[in-house]
Amino acid sequence: MTTAKLNIVPFVSVDRMMKLVNVIGVERFLTELAGYIEEDFRRWDLFDKTPRIASHSHDGVIELMPTSDGRLYGFKYVNGHPKNMRQGLQTVTAFGVLADVGSGYPMLLTEMTILTALRTAATSAVAAKYLAPRGARTMAIIGNGAQSEFQAIAFKALTGVDRLRLYDIDRSASRKCAKNLAGMGFDITICETGQEAVEGAGIITTVTADKQCATILTDNMVGSGVHINAVGGDCPGKTELHRDILLRSDIFVEFPPQTRIEGEIQQLDPDHPVTELWQVIAAKAQGRRDAKQITLFDSVGFAIEDFSALRYVRDQLQATGLYEELDLLADPDEPRDLFGMLLRAAVQPAA
Amino acid sequence: MTTAKLNIVPFVSVDRMMKLVNVIGVERFLTELAGYIEEDFRRWDLFDKTPRIASHSHDGVIELMPTSDGRLYGFKYVNGHPKNMRQGLQTVTAFGVLADVGSGYPMLLTEMTILTALRTAATSAVAAKYLAPRGARTMAIIGNGAQSEFQAIAFKALTGVDRLRLYDIDRSASRKCAKNLAGMGFDITICETGQEAVEGAGIITTVTADKQCATILTDNMVGSGVHINAVGGDCPGKTELHRDILLRSDIFVEFPPQTRIEGEIQQLDPDHPVTELWQVIAAKAQGRRDAKQITLFDSVGFAIEDFSALRYVRDQLQATGLYEELDLLADPDEPRDLFGMLLRAAVQPAA
Incomplete structure (x- = not known):
């Protein structure tokens, strides 16, 4: 290790992250990021796994999500405050850090609001690669907020979805989503109801934002053979699907101890059988078994996905130069002389 | 809330932190910070308390230390890697974040390597205000590394210590410490042994760095009536005092569930009686009882002290202007239009 610039941690601001995504291209970014996620899911056993550490309050939650593969350590700070939207703030904001386990020194600080939307979409699309009905090209997206476009593009890039059926209780959200996706190769229909949206869809993505037990999908809306990508239910008391759908589905999750608290399956008995997605990716468990089966990916977002995203961003820094240098770490000439430096x-x- | 600059989080770099300490003056900084710590210890019951979340590896540990008083949320990232010093790196580096519980938005990102040394020293001096023998002006400091000067100045500012007896297995560390403290009103003696250092000292501070069970103080070195400020033993397997000293002392700790794992008292039975420092400060428990009693503050560093430090730094930003503006939070014109912003x-x- 060189002794120069030990104080510096590369920092990817929101502006740099947007440039990074645009320089790489959002489809390629999602595809490559999905590759990192699959790689890390295949070596799942190596990781330190703890459920996220949540600080709940009346209006929302602030969480820390750490993990490590023994060589690198990553964590994400993320909040979830549904009321924020009414005040012109983001429901979810996030930032994260990647560090070297050997020295404990941070190697990257990055915005993760945009990156979280990207990694969530990439993870959903990875799950669908293994779970969605073969050849499914039509996806319903219920909830057309901040994450919807990322989901659409990830599914296009990874599974070949090119027909979208959009529904949101606020039609302007659907119009926003359709407008943003214009010219990207989708055939897009804005629907009047959730029921209309799911018609003919082989994949149903639910990605609404309300912090409550809602019933975005009722049992009669879900026909046999579909894959459900349930993204919006991700904390205690926030679910999107009617319990009966869960009982008809084969359920795939990231990390059961976390999903049983935060996911759709909080509605089920604590020993209801689920399959871990990493086992499907590592060929240790079966994904989709037949054409009639309803598969359900109960996405809540796990620290290892953020770790993959941090790794991916770190690996883009040298080639793109899209970072700033942050003077974050005290670096006295003599390590024991912190006070002398002061x-x-x-x-x-004065600088 | 104004809609301007929602993306910005104030950032205090290492350079700005040093300027901040120097502009305020290190003694005043420590005194005011101690006031914030006492204030937060008095309202201890309000806080969310969890032991730190540690990721241990062969060479060290990376920890996240979150807490909240219901209005503000703070956490610190900190590593501890004793081998770092041999490679010209800091054993401990840290940074932290203060956030608004209501919105989940971060309000401050700051270096905390320097700030941790300051808050550790301020907490030790607060404990000594309540525990040290009345009128103690002589302090032995065993271990003269990065934290030693901060401890000396905090004790001078808060308890009136003005005579120091320094000992370190590396004499150059003692010379460094003495040189840094020259002209600050201390009478300083560099000692040949730990035994010599504790002679005539009413307060004994141990603040060594080795990650092992060491015996910096043996039983015969500690006479009646002293106050021991045990700072260096702060993780499993790292202690500084012989067990017999603990058995002769009245022991005061920050947060028992954490200290029993990380502090000197890891050497004792899990139900060995200890007093929580906050109860002494809040006048719910007695501090020093008589002149013969040995009092021991088994410092490990708790999240609430970092919270106090984050609050204090945040309160200095406006008056001093010593911060940068970090573009950390995605802030689309329309919260649901994250993708449109991209x-x-x-x-x-290009910028």
Whole structure:
């Protein structure tokens, strides 16, 4: 390790993240990121796994999501405050850090609001690669908020979805989604109801934002053979699907101890059988078994996906130069002389 | 809330932190910070308390230390890697975040390597205010590394210590410490042994760095009536005091569930009686009882102290202007239009 710039941590701001996604291209970014996620899911056993550490309050939650593969350590700070939208704030904002386990020094600080939407979409599309009915090209998206376009593009890139049926209780959200996706190769229909949206869809994505037990999908809306990508239900008391759908589905999850608290399956008995997605990806468990089966990916978002995203972003820094240098770490000339560094700073000319 | 600059989080770099300490003055900074710590310890019951979340590896540990008082949320990232020093790196580096519980939005990102040394020293001095023998002006400091000067100055500012007896297995560390403290009103003696250092000292501070069970103080070195400020033993397998000293002392701790794992008292039975420091500060428990009693503050560092430090730094930002503006939070014009923001960034001229 060189002794130069030990104080510096590369920082990817929101502006740089947008440039990074645009320089790489959002489809390629999602495809490559999905590759990192699959790679990390295949070596699942290596990771330190703890459920996220949540601090709940009346209006929302602030969470820390750490994990490590023994060489790298990553964590994400993320909040979830549904009321924020009414005040012109994001429901979810996030940032994260990747660090070197050997020295404990941070190697990357990055915005993760955009990156979380990307990794969530990439993970959903990875799950669908293994679970969705073969050749499904039509996807219903119920909930057309901040994550909807990312989901659509990830499914296009990874599974070949090119027909979208959009529904949102606020029609302007659907119009926003359709407008943003214009010219990207989708055939898009804006629907009047959730029921209309799911007609003919082989994949149903639910990605609504309300913090409550809602019933975005009722039992009669879900026919045999579909794949449900349930993204919006991701904390205690927030679900989107009617319990009866869950009972008819084969359920795939990221990390059962977390999903049983936060996911759709919080509605089920604590020992209801589920399959871990990583086992499907690692060929240790079966994904879709037949054409009539309803598969359900009960997505809540797990720390390993953020870890993959942090790794991916870190690997793009050198080639793109899209980062700033943050003076985050005290680096005295002599490690034991932290106070001396402070003293010497006092006599330096002001910067 | 104004809609301007929602993307911005104030950032205090290492450079700005040093300027902040120097502009305020290190003694005043420590005194005011101690006031924030006492204030937060008095309202201890309000806080969310969890032991730190540690990721241990062969060479060290990376920890996240979150807490909240219901209005503000704070966490610190901190590593501890004793081998780092041999590679010219800091044993401990840290940064932290203060956030608004109501919105989940971060309000401050700051370096905390320097700030941790300051808050550790301020907490030790607060404990000594309540526990040290009345009128104790002489302090032995065993271990003269990065934290030693901060401890000395905090004790001077809060308890009136003005005579220091320094000992370190590496004499150059003692010389460094003495040189840094020159002209600050201390009478300083560099000692040949730990035994010599504790002679005549009413307060004994141990603040060594080795990650092992060491015996910095043996039983015969500790006479009646002293206050021991045990700072260096702060993780499983890392202690500084002989067990017999603990058995002769009245022990005061920050948060028992954490200290029993990380502190000197890991050497004792899990039900060995200890007093929580906050109860002494809040006048719910007695501090020093008599002149013969050995009091021991088994410091490991708790999240609430970091929270106090984050609050204090946040309160200095406006008056000093010593921060940068970090573009950390995605802030689309329309909260649901994260993807649209990304699209629009692609057609902007490069910055």
